[in-house]
Amino acid sequence: MVEGRYLEALQERGVRTTPQRALIWRVLAESGDHFTAQRVWETIKDRLPGIELSTVYRTLEVLQEAGLVADSRLPEGPRVFEARPKMHPHLVCEVCGGISHPEPEAGRRLFETLGAGSGGFEIRELHVVAKGVCAGCAEEAGG
Ligand SMILES: [Zn+2]
Ligand SMILES: [Zn+2]
Incomplete structure (x- = not known):
């Protein structure tokens, strides 16, 4: 099974x-x-x-x-x-609505930077969303 x-x-x-x-x-x-x-x-x-x-x-x-x-x-x-651990950034395409992720390393660095600069505030939950145009849609639009 x-x-x-x-x-x-x-x-x-x-x-x-x-x-x-x-x-x-x-x-x-x-x-x-x-x-x-x-x-x-x-x-x-x-x-x-x-x-x-x-x-x-x-x-x-x-x-x-x-x-x-x-x-x-x-x-x-x-x-x-x-099925992923919490706290990873999302990239949302405004053209096709597709949801993707930056490379895990980039996401990790982003959270590390924010954590280091938050003055001892313990971040338990964070939602980061970048809106824009995905590579596929940009290509279709003729670059
Ligand atoms: Zn995700
Ligand atoms: Zn798209």
């Missing part, structure tokens, strides 16, 4: 395992993409007949508390969930 290693990851974090927790974690981890709760629900509803959107929300909260999933609120966009 493919869900096996996802169940293990949950157990390692002390999360009580259920089929929907393992499946939702797997969907996020395998795609590496940003999902709204609605999109998670649409992706799994055929495999877990009868599952409700509210259950998906609750499951995402549990995965978040376990540190497996991060949520981000993007400006003018929905709340999105992804």
